[in-house]
Amino acid sequence: MQLKKCEKCGTYTLRDSCPKCGSPTKTAHYKFIKIKTEKSREKCQLDLV
Numbered sequence: 001m002q003l004k005k006c007e008k009c010g011t012y013t014l015r016d017s018c019p020k021c022g023s024p025t026k027t028a029h030y031k032f033i034k035i036k037t038e039k040s041r042e043k044c045q046l047d048l049v
């Protein structure tokens with residue numbers, strides 16, 4: 001399982017494309033702890049459920 005992030009809207013997902021805007025995602029190497037904005041955290045949690 002590999003966490004990825006959309007660089008366009010900042011959504012975290014496990015997919016190769018963003019579920020929100022459809023843009024291709026990049027692998028996110030950093031940890032969840034470093035996620036700063038609450039919005040990103042919410043999206044991340046939704047994607048990982």
Ligand SMILES: [Zn+2]
Pocket residue numbers: 006007008009010011018019020021022023
């Ligand atoms: Zn996106």
